[in-house]
Amino acid sequence: MDYIEVSGKNVDEALTNALIKLETTSDKVEYEVIEKGSAGFLGMGRKLAVIKVRKKEDKPVKANVKAKETETQKVADSSVSYEPVKAEPVKSVDNNEIKDDSHEQPKKTSKYTTVMPNEEVERRITTFLGDMFKAMNLEVKIDVKFDDPDCVNVELSGPNMGVLIGKRGQTLDSIQYLTSLVVNKGKDKYVRIKVDTEDYRNRRKETLESLAKNIAYKVKRSRKPVSLEPMNPYERRIIHSTLQNDKFVSTRSEGEEPFRHVVVYLDKEKNSRY
Missing domain, CATH: 3.30.300.20 (K homology (KH) domain)
Structure with a gap:
């Protein structure tokens, strides 16, 4: 896959934007920092951070x-x-x-x-x-x-x-x-x-929780469902649990193991309550 350029207030925000755009997680991408970005002085001369990102090539798992x-x-x-x-x-x-x-x-x-x-x-x-x-x-x-x-x-x-x-x-x-x-x-x-x-389990949990919230935000803006990468049952539960109290989106699992994955979608029934 070719590199894409993504920007943000800082490198972390640029990387988060890239993960949302590519619909993946941080451990599945590789990136290069083109511009670190700067806040400038009193808001003047501010520069956005720019990175080049692409998905890593998957080998048969x-x-x-x-x-x-x-x-x-x-x-x-x-x-x-x-x-x-x-x-x-x-x-x-x-x-x-x-x-x-x-x-x-x-x-x-x-x-x-x-x-x-x-x-x-x-x-x-x-x-x-x-x-x-x-x-x-x-x-x-x-x-x-x-x-x-x-x-x-x-x-x-x-x-x-x-x-x-x-x-x-x-x-x-x-x-x-x-x-x-x-x-x-x-x-x-x-x-x-x-x-x-x-501490891999906790670090992975935090990554998935962050991904779930970012994907939910994207679904609310685009009003289109997003399918995540295949995950094991434990990781799917993390996505479900993170978004179960969201007022606008819901989650469901689709597919068969080992390709079973979570779909995040706009819940019209929830929207009608608010």
């Missing part, structure tokens, strides 16, 4: 992610001695997908014990991840914290964490999913596993 998950699953199988339980997908929830829309959860079987000690949960996590990172030749510190009996936070730290995050967090999501399978094998009670590194 589905096959790559599948390959990564397959390689990582081999490590999971070799790390734990018991047989894996095939996961059943949880149906997505359209229109404000506020309910849990996570990828999959393990089946429950009555022949296993319900409660697993925290020590065993931590051992499964550190053994699986440790073996996986060793196979990847990565030096990673694994910090396991128990928020409550049903939720475990796993913080990864070390050099080259960008490799573990991957494109739009897809590698990190795969690691989280496989770790969840390993921990919940042989358990009646499901334990939620959250894997993060370098």
